[in-house]
Structure formats: structure tokens, C-alpha cells
Amino acid sequence: MGQAIDSAVLNKFNADFNKIPAAQVIKNSVANNGIYKSSTTLQSKIAMDPTFSIELETGKVADQKQSGLCWVFAALNTLRHPMQAKFKIKDFELSQGYIFFWDKLEKSNYFYENVIKTADLKIGDRKIDFLMTTPQQDGGQWDLICGLLEKYGVVPKSIMPDTASRINSSELNHVLNSKLRKDAVQLRKLVNDGVSLSEVEATKENMLSEVYRMLVYTIGEPPTKFNWSYRDDNQQFHQVENITPQEFYKQYINLNLADHISTINAPTTDKPYNHVYTVELLGNVVGGRQVRHLNLELQDFKQAAIKQLQAGEAVWFGSDIAQMSDRKTGIMDTKLYDLNGLFNIDLNMTKAQRLDYGESMMNHAMVITGVDLNNDQQPTKWKVENSWGEKVGNKGYFVMSDAWFDQFVYQLVIDKKYLPEKLQQVYEQEKDAPKVLAPWDPMGALA
Secondary structure (H helix, E strand, C coil): CCCCCCCCHHHHHHHHCCCCCCCHHHHHHHHCCHHHCCCCCCCHHHCCCCCCECCCCCCCCCCCEECCHHHHHHHHHHHHHHHHHHHCCCCCECCCCHHHHHHHHHHHHHHHHHHHHHHCCCCCCHHHHHHHHHCCCCCCCCHHHHHHHHHCCCCCCCCCCCCCCHHHHHHHHHHHHHHHHHHHHHHHHHHHCCCCHHHHHHHHHHHHHHHHHHHHHCCCCEEEEEEEEECCCCCEEEEEEEECHHHHHHCCCCHHHEEEEEEEHHHHHHHHCCCCEEEEECCCCCCCCCCCCCEECCCHHHHHHHHHHCCCCCCEEEEECCEEEECHHHHHHHHCCCCCHHHCCCCCCCCHHHHHCCCCCCEEEEEEEEEEEECCCEEEEEEEEEEEEECCCCCCCEEHHHHHHHHEEEEEEEHHCCCHHHHHHHHHCCCCCCEEEECCHHHCCCC
């Protein structure tokens, strides 16, 4: 038996507490204001002034509302900025609902395929538990959005506007996951009963048809062709007729997705730097783009982002927004809260320790649109475009300290040409045979 907490121990705890000179003052402050407000530092507010030596022209921020589509918003924001400048259409948005629809359908199919592949595993196996805990969700990663863009293209938001379920996806996720789990029972039974593969696939197709119906009801029917008209910032009228979403992507955006790769900074011992990794059971489009991460040392990771910004291109990134950030002020800084000083406790962990022990992982995607470099050309802070509307931060834009970048940024999407030649070669050599990480690895977390 372990040692219990008895009265003598409690008396010691109480005596230790009362030895702290400001204990009562701190207690009153935290009781009335909460932990974070009581520990907010003035130093951070001063240092995170939103002025940057390199700053891309963007525009009004978008608002994902009550959905987990930050990764989609961040990707479409990255795509729309060059389009806004080239075609002179201020505050233009691409349809997040269009991508949302196809992602839900593809994730459902991906789930069914994984259920079939793992049907021989018993209930209680960790992989089965992993699949059934969340058959599908709103979150995603860069390679998942690429798979959708490559297959389905994009449309303007006016062509497929938001619906109630796009704005608040909780009901749809609950009902759809209930259906997917019920279907998993039937698919596993068919496979284990030894029915033919063709019968299993026919059953799966009927299930997908039902999913499609649910998605049309809740998100809307995605167009195969559409007409689009707009006035540019000079009030010139433009009209495009009978264009497909794939044609629209090529004509108005045409970012080379193959060259834009996921780089990560994961300093854990199980992931040596300068190698390519993938994650088992992570994907959406069956037969589409595989999730691949090139793990970089922090300096290479950061310099690639700076080079891309200097070239005038924004950077999609994934981070842990729950750590040391304030959505009201739009500050992300390791010195924002003095929690160690407030509690007189050392709460510090290394980035690797946070990943290994479940303290941190990627949970939000945004776009880096600027950086402030000092006289030595080293970054001090970064400008971040969020997708939470204009009522947070500086009209929706956040300031991220360089120290926060070091600790809580895990993923950057980088055009390969901004990487050193040796790292480009590593990626090309290993991309078709990456090391496979377990489904529950933190690098499989969805933003």
C-alpha cells in the first residue's frame, strides 16, 4: 500500500502555505480574478507590439465559428491571399463548406476501409479503440487538405455558402459518428463471417450513399459546374460561366501543392531529425496524398519559414494554441503568464517532454503572415492570421513571440525550394517509404 494523506501531513501542508509572505494576497487575487488574469505580465504586452519588419498584405480575417475547421480556414486563407492581390478582390473568401462536405465524405470512406482492414482484431485492441473513439472529426492536417484540393478543387464562398451545420458542427459530428460506429458493427460481422469482398464493398457503398444524403441535407450539395461573377476593387465586372471546381483552382489559384510539404519540429528521441515520417490510420482520401512529415531541427525549421515570408508567401502552421496565449489580446508568448511566480512552483518542461508525456500537441492551425527580424536578422516575434473573426486580437490577428514559436509550433508547410539542398534530397529519397508512427503519436494530432 502507498502512503496515505493523514492529518499530520495536512498540518505540514498548511504550515508550509502560511510561511509564504504573500499567500493571503495571492489567494484573494486568484479567487477573484482566476489564474491567468492574476498572473498576466505587463512585460509581455509591451514586447508583443504588433509591428513587423516583414509583413504580407492580407485583409479581413475569416471566422470558423463553432467548428473545428481551423486547418481548412488556414489553408484557404493561404490560397486566397495571392488571389485577392492578383485579381483585386478585397475580402474574398473560398468556400469552407465545399471542402467540409468532401472531407466528411472522404473521412467516412477512410473509416470504413480501416474497419474492414482491421476486422480480424478483437474489440479492446488499441487500434480498434482508437478507430471507434472518434470515427471522424472536423480536424485535419496539411496533407489531408491537399488530397481534397487535388481531387475536388475549390469554389468561391458565394457558390457554396455556410449552413447551420457548417457554422456549428457538433450535431452533425454526433449523428455521423453514431452512424459510422453502427456501420462498423455490420462491416466487421460481414468480414468475420467470411462473405465475399464484393458483398462487403457493395454494403459499404450503400452506407456511403446514406452518408452523402446526410451531408447534402446538412452542408448542401457541392456543385460540379458553376457560374461566378464579381466586381473587382476598381469596380470592373467579371463573369465566368460553366467552370468546374478543379478548373477554378487551376485558373485562379494554381499553387503547386506537390512542392508544399509538411515539416515538423518534434525533438523526441523516437524521431531522429532529417527523416520523413507518416502516421498509421491517418488520412481522408483513400488512394490520395499520404501524410508525410519531414522532421527538422529548430533552426532549419524556423529559417525555412523566414525565407518563405521574405519571398512574399504566407506559412500554414500547426501549434498548441492552449498554451500561454490570450485570445482577447491576441498574444502568444511564453512570458504572458508568470505561473511559476504565482504558485512558487517550477512548471517548466522541455518541448520533447511535453510531447512524450501528453502535455502538449498540435490542436490549432493558423497562418504566419509576418515576422520581425532584429539587426542580426533573427526573429523576435511573428504575425499570425487566425480564423476566429475580428473580435479577438488585433482585428483577428495575433502576435506570437519567437520563444513561443520554439516551444509550441509543431508543423510548418514549406515550399521545398526554401529548404537546404540536402534536406530537399532527404525528402525526395524517403517520401515514398517514410517511417510509420503509431496512430496515437502526437504528430498524428489533428488541428
